[in-house]
Structures are given as structure tokens and as C-alpha cells.
Amino acid sequence: MRTRIFTFTLSIFVCAIARAELKWEQTAVELHPTPGDKEAVGHFKYQNTGSQPVRFKSVHTSCGCTAAQSQKDEVPPGEKGEITATFKIGDRTGTQVKTVTVQTDDPMNATTVLTLKAVIPQQLEINPTFVFWGQGEALKPKSIVVRASKDFPVKQLRVTSSSPDFQTKVEQTGNGQFKIDIQPRDTSRNMDATLIIQPESSTKTFYAKARVTNAAAIQ
């Protein structure tokens, strides 16, 4: 019995001394990309504060839009490094939270979840981005409301229809707020247009869609 207790205590003691330990400077990063940025890159720094090397077994991201890379496969005791997470912004808007799951051979911290939060500025809020009419529906305009964010003041808005089948009218309804009225020439046949929305102060172009469908409208 004594031998067993001694062996058990010794194994715990050995484990405590010869431990591998990856200490993360931070496991959550918040990024604020500026309009026009294509990527947001987060750096998750770590240090091996243990006395044993730590090996990375896998680094997985929660989304195909995020790529993560570790600089090395093995971190010797005392060494520092970082995991780089690159988030592809694309046409995403608002707050995006992506995770990177890191697995190591460190028995105390086998799995660490790193969180990358990107707050993507939304210059214009367009609601709705799609209006449609059913075939034969009354020829009445439908409206799209456009609101500029406080950080991107917009004084003028230019709206162009890709098709002469749809007419548009822009009206400013408040500070940074606009109403776009859209109306098709007729609703007897299928037709569609892309509405190109261009704020005068921005190089970024926004889009909405208008269509006459071949079904009865339920809007």
C-alpha cells in the first residue's frame, strides 16, 4: 500500500516539475478594420513557460473565411511565438466572431480556443435590398430606405438603375437618411434591374435589386 502511495505521489511530483505549459498573452482579439480593408489579421502570442517542449497537433478555424497559421510545429521551453489568424472580410458587415481551435500535446491545456472578433463598419444600411412585383400587380412604387452610419456622413446619394424598365427617385428624409422609390414601367412581363447606390462621399458602391416576377407578389 505504502509503495503505491509513494509511486502515485512521485508521479504527480514528476508531472508538476516536468510540465509543458503554453501561456497565451491573450485568447481574444478585437479588430476594427477600416472601410476598404480586404483582410483583418489577429495575432495570438504565446510563450512556453514550462520545462518541456510543446507540440502543436492541429490548428482549425471555424470558418472557411479565416486562415490560421502557427509559426512553428514545436515550441521549446522558454520560447515565444504566435498564431496568426487572417479573416477575409469580403462583403461581410457588422460584428463577426470567428474562432481558432488550437490543439497541443500539453496535457494541462490540450485545447485552446482563440477568438477573433472583427467589427466591420457598415457605411450604409439598405433596407430592404430587394423589392419585387408579381405579374399584373398594380403599378405602384416600392421604397428602399437608406441610412448612413454616424461615422460616414452622406449628404447626397446617387441611384442608377441598370435597366430602363425601372425608374428610381431619391428623396432625403433626414440627416443621412434617404428613401428610394422604385417603379417598373409595367408588370405584365418578367424584368429585373440592379440598382447601383453611390454615396457622394464614398468610393464604395452599394447594390439593391428590383424584379417583376412571374408569380403573384406576397410582399
Next chain:
Amino acid sequence: MRQAVILAGLALLPGIGEAIYFRGKVSWQSPIPASEMVTVDQARSWSDGAIWADARPDEEFAHDHVPGAFSLNEDRWNELLPQFLNAWSPEKRVVVYCSSQSCNASREVARRLRDEAQLKNVFVLQGGWEEWLKSRK
């Protein structure tokens, strides 16, 4: 034997504590109601009454996709949405899918279709592309 049981019991304690502490905060819980999810069998039964949107990245769509599906990912949302809306029809249900059960892209795309384009009858495919592949075998 008694020692083993005691040790196993002690080992369970932190796990039980964590389960109680993190109850309701489990990350794999679906952020959307069950009524907005659809199984592969259900979606297949809609046949021509459904339009499929593939929320995966371009490369994955190019490699393979549900027959007739439209690519609709957030990398190129502004470019892809008009193409999708050209094919959409009010009487059709929309089925959005991404790679697997754990991916989130289909939920985001479904949310944008509902909130921004104000489409109704938008569903997320349970299990995504992985589940579709299983049903194809």
C-alpha cells in the same frame, strides 16, 4: 476496487462542476429556431419548389455542389446576390447550406436573406453539404 471508485468519482467532480457552470452557454447550440432548419430528406421532397443556396467558399462550390444550387457566399455577396435573386420566385422555399453541422456560413447567409432581402421561407440545411453527401450514397 474501492480506491478506484473513489478516484473515478473525484475525477468526475471538475467535469460536473463545469457542466453546471457552462449550462446554457454551450457553443454548439443552434442560434436559430428549429422551425428554420430543414433535413436533407425534407428539402429533397420539395423538389422544384426549392431553390438552393451554397454558402461555402467559391473553391468548394466549384469542386462540387447540390445540383442546381446557386453560389451565395459572403466573400462575394454583392456580386452573387443579384444572380440568386434573378432565379428566386416568391412561391419557392430557399435552402441554404454550408460544409457541415458546425459551420456558420449558412446561418449568416440565411439571416441576410431574411433581414436584408426580406425573403420568407428561408431554411438552413441540417448537417450541410456533409449530410447531403451521405444521402447521395
